[in-house]
Amino acid sequence: MSSDSRQPRLPAPELLISGHSACQGCGASVAMRLALKALGEQTIVVLPACCWSIIAGAFPYTSLRVPVIHSAFEAAGAVASGVRAALDITGQKNVQVLGWSGDGGTFDIGLQSLSGAVERNENVLFVCYDNEGYMNTGIQRSSATPQYAWTTTTPEKYPKETPKKNMADIMAAHKIPYAATTSVAFPDDLIFKFKKAARIQGSRFIHILSPCPPGWRIPSDQSIKVTRMATQCNVFPIYEIEAGDNYYINIEPEGVPVRDYLKAQGRFSHLSAEAIEQIQRRVDFEWERLLHKAMMKRFGE
Amino acid sequence: MSERKVIMGNHAVSYGVKLARVQVISAYPITPQTQVVEMLSEMCADAVLAAKFLKVESEHSALAAVIGAATLGVRTFTATSAQGLALMHELVHWSAGSRLPLVMADVNRAMAPGWSIWPDQLDALSQRDTGWLQLYCESNQEILDLTLLAYRLAESLSMPVMVVYDAFVLSHTSEPVEIPDQSEVDAYLPALASRTKLDLKTPAAFGGLTSPEYYFEFRYMMQQAHDRALVLMDEIGAEFGRRFGRNYGALETIDCDDAELILVTAGASSSTTRVVVQERRRRGQNIGIVKLRLFRPFPVDAIRRVLRKARRVAVIDRNLSVGCGGIFAQEIRAALCDLSDRPEILGYVAGLGGRDITLALLNALIDDALERKAEEGYLVFWGLKEETLYVER
Numbered sequence: 001m002s003s004d005s006r007q008p009r010l011p012a013p014e015l016l017i018s019g020h021s022a023c024q025g026c027g028a029s030v031a032m033r034l035a036l037k038a039l040g041e042q043t044i045v046v047l048p049a050c051c052w053s054i055i056a057g058a059f060p061y062t063s064l065r066v067p068v069i070h071s072a073f074e075a076a077g078a079v080a081s082g083v084r085a086a087l088d089i090t091g092q093k094n095v096q097v098l099g100w101s102g103d104g105g106t107f108d109i110g111l112q113s114l115s116g117a118v119e120r121n122e123n124v125l126f127v128c129y130d131n132e133g134y135m136n137t138g139i140q141r142s143s144a145t146p147q148y149a150w151t152t153t154t155p156e157k158y159p160k161e162t163p164k165k166n167m168a169d170i171m172a173a174h175k176i177p178y179a180a181t182t183s184v185a186f187p188d189d190l191i192f193k194f195k196k197a198a199r200i201q202g203s204r205f206i207h208i209l210s211p212c213p214p215g216w217r218i219p220s221d222q223s224i225k226v227t228r229m230a231t232q233c234n235v236f237p238i239y240e241i242e243a244g245d246n247y248y249i250n251i252e253p254e255g256v257p258v259r260d261y262l263k264a265q266g267r268f269s270h271l272s273a274e275a276i277e278q279i280q281r282r283v284d285f286e287w288e289r290l291l292h293k294a295m296m297k298r299f300g301e
Numbered sequence: 302m303s304e305r306k307v308i309m310g311n312h313a314v315s316y317g318v319k320l321a322r323v324q325v326i327s328a329y330p331i332t333p334q335t336q337v338v339e340m341l342s343e344m345c346a347d348a349v350l351a352a353k354f355l356k357v358e359s360e361h362s363a364l365a366a367v368i369g370a371a372t373l374g375v376r377t378f379t380a381t382s383a384q385g386l387a388l389m390h391e392l393v394h395w396s397a398g399s400r401l402p403l404v405m406a407d408v409n410r411a412m413a414p415g416w417s418i419w420p421d422q423l424d425a426l427s428q429r430d431t432g433w434l435q436l437y438c439e440s441n442q443e444i445l446d447l448t449l450l451a452y453r454l455a456e457s458l459s460m461p462v463m464v465v466y467d468a469f470v471l472s473h474t475s476e477p478v479e480i481p482d483q484s485e486v487d488a489y490l491p492a493l494a495s496r497t498k499l500d501l502k503t504p505a506a507f508g509g510l511t512s513p514e515y516y517f518e519f520r521y522m523m524q525q526a527h528d529r530a531l532v533l534m535d536e537i538g539a540e541f542g543r544r545f546g547r548n549y550g551a552l553e554t555i556d557c558d559d560a561e562l563i564l565v566t567a568g569a570s571s572s573t574t575r576v577v578v579q580e581r582r583r584r585g586q587n588i589g590i591v592k593l594r595l596f597r598p599f600p601v602d603a604i605r606r607v608l609r610k611a612r613r614v615a616v617i618d619r620n621l622s623v624g625c626g627g628i629f630a631q632e633i634r635a636a637l638c639d640l641s642d643r644p645e646i647l648g649y650v651a652g653l654g655g656r657d658i659t660l661a662l663l664n665a666l667i668d669d670a671l672e673r674k675a676e677e678g679y680l681v682f683w684g685l686k687e688e689t690l691y692v693e694r
Binding site (some may be wrong): 033041042044046053054056057058059060062064066068069070071072074075077078079080081082083084085086087088089090095099114115116119120251 | 324325327338351352353355356357358359361362365366367368369370371372373374375391392395499500501504505506507508509510511512515606
C-alpha cells in the first residue's frame with residue numbers, strides 16, 4: 001500500500017453532506033467523511049457528547065446520510081452494544097455499528113463503558129477521533145492532552161505534567177481482534193484500516209489523530225500538514241495491533257525532530273529548550289519500545 | 302393453561318419478562334435484584350427465552366444498552382435497585398426524553414450510607430421527575446401482572462415504565478402466583494410495533510442538539526403522554542381483568558365510601574395495613590385504605606374523588622425527602638390543596654431502611670391518627686426507637 005500518494009482514490013459514497021457545523025480545518029469532519037466512505041451506507045453511528053454532537057447538526061437536521069444515535073457522554077460503548085444486540089436479534093448481522101467518540105469519550109469519561117464493551121468482544125467498530133483535549137467545551141485538558149501542552153485548564157504557568165495515555169495499548173490489553181492508529185493526514189491509510197476493520201468480527205478500535213486549529217493554536221490551512229508532522233517525528237506513530245499481541249508499523253518515520261512539530265503549534269509556544277529535549281527523549285524511547293513490539297515473533301508462532 | 306407456582310417476587314418479574322417475549326436484556330447485579338437476572342440468564346441460556354442478554358459492567362451501561370437496543374424498535378428489559386438506579390439517573394432522564402418504551406424493575410432498597418439492602422422507597426421516588434411512569438406492587442402476583450401491563454402502557458405511550466416492589470418483603474419472599482398462559486399473554490401484549498424507530502432506509506438522527514425552538518414542545522408532549530396514561534391505565538388494567546381475572550387501576554380503594562379515616566399506602570406494607578383495617582372494621586371503626594399503584598403520572602382526580610369524603614387522611618410513607626417529609630404525603634397535599642372541603646392530612650414516615658412495619662406499629666399509628674391534633678400531623682416519624690414505649694403501649 002502506498003502512503004505517499006498525493007491524491008488517493010476515495011471510495012464513492014459521500015455520506016457527510018455540506019452544511020455541517022465543523023470549524024475550518026477541523027480534522028473530525030475529514031475523519032468521519034473518510035471513515036464512512038470506507039464503511040458505506042449500512043452503518044449506524046453512535047455518537048456520545050463530543051465535537052461531532054454539534055457537527056452532526058441540530059434538530060431537525062442531520063449532516064449524515066446514515067442513522068445517528070446521540071448518546072450520553074460516557075455511554076457510547078454500552079449504547080453501541082445495545083444497538084448491536086438489537087441488530088443481531090433481528091437478523092441484521094451485516095450492518096456495521098460505529099461508536100464514534102472524541103478523546104474525552106474514549107480516554108476519560110467513556111473509558112469504562114468502552115472497556116466493558118470490548119472485553120465482551122462486542123461486534124462494534126469503536127473510533128476515537130483524538131484532538132487531544134476538550135475542544136467542544138473550549139479547550140480543556142483531557143488525559144489525551146500531550147505533556148506540557150497549553151489548554152485553558154493547563155495554563156502556561158501550570159502545564160499538564162503527565163504524558164498522554166496510550167489508548168491503543170489499553171485497547172490491545174483487552175486482546176481484541178484489531179486495534180490501530182491512523183491520522184487524517186494519511187487518508188489512504190485511514191480508509192485501508194476502516195475497510196479492513198469492517199471485515200473483522202468482534203471489537204475493533206481505531207485511534208485517529210485529528211487536528212483542532214483553535215485548540216492547537218494553528219492556522220486552519222496548516223492542520224493537515226501539522227498532523228502529518230506528528231507521525232513524521234514519531235509523536236504519533238501509525239500502526240496496527242492484531243489480536244492484542246502482534247504489532248505492525250504502517251508508516252515509516254522521516255526523522256523530523258520533535259522540535260519542528262512543537263514549534264508549529266501555539267499550544268507549545270511556551271516550551272523551554274529543556275522541555276523540548278525531554279519530550280524528544282520520551283518520543284525516542286516510546287518509538288524504540290514500539291519497534292521492539294513490532295519485532296517480537298507473532299504470538300503462537 | 303395458566304399454572305400456579307410458589308415463587309419469589311424476583312422470579313415473578315423473570316416470568317413476566319419471559320411471557321412478554323423480551324428481545325434484549327441488559328443488567329448489572331445488585332442485591333436484592335440478583336435473582337431477576339439470574340433466572341433470565343438461565344432462560345436465555347436454555348433458549349426458553351429468545352433474547353440477547355448483555356452482561357454489562359455497570360448499571361449506567363445496562364440502561365444505556367437497552368436505550369441503544371430500543372432505538373431500533375426491539376422490546377427490552379433491565380432491573381436494578383437503589384445505588385444502581387441512582388447511577389442510572391442521567392439515563393433515566395435520557396430514556397424518557399427519547400420516548401423509548403422501556404420497562405425496568407426497581408427493587409425498593411434504601412440509599413447508602415450506611416449501606417442498607419433493606420426496603421425504602423426513596424430510590425424510585427428520587428426518579429419521579431424524569432418522565433418514567435411508576436407502578437408500585439403489593440404482592441408477587443401484582444409484580445408479574447404489572448410487568449406485563451407495563452409493556453402495554455410503555456408501548457402505547459412511547460414512554461418508559463418502572464415496576465417497583467419492596468426489597469426482601471417481596472423480592473425474596475415466596476408466594477403463590479398464577480402464571481398466565483403464553484398464548485393469552487400474546488393476545489394481550491402483541492409484538493412491539495414502534496411508530497418511530499431507527500431505519501437504515503430513511504436515516505435520521507436521534508436525540509441530537511435541540512434548540513429552544515423545539516425543546517419546550519417535546520417536554521409538553523411528554524406531559525400529554527402522561528395525561529393519556531391516566532386514562533390508559535384504567536383501560537389496560539380493565540382489559541387485563543377481563544383476560545386474566547385480576548383488575549388493575551391507578552388506585553385501589555378499600556372500604557373508602559364511609560371511611561372517616563383513610564390510610565394511604567404504597568407497596569408491600571399495604572398488605573399489613575389491610576389486615577389491621579379489617580380488624581378495625583370488625584370493631585366498628587370506619588377506616589379505609591387507598592393503595593397507590595400508579596405514582597407517575599400522579600392520579601390527581603381519582604385521589605380527589607376518593608379522599609375528599611373522609612374527615613382525615615393518614616399517609617404512610619416508607620421514604621423521606623429530607624427537609625420536606627414523606628413524598629407521597631406531599632403529593633397528596635398538593636392534589637387536595639385547592640379543594641374547599643379537603644380532609645385533614647397527616648404525614649407518617651415509617652419503616653425507613655427496612656425497619657419492619659408491623660401490625661402493632663400500624664395499630665398504634667391508627668390510634669394516633671384518630672386522635673392527633675391536625676396541626677401536629679404534618680410530619681410524624683412513626684416507630685423511632687425513642688417512641689418504642691408509646692408504640693407498644
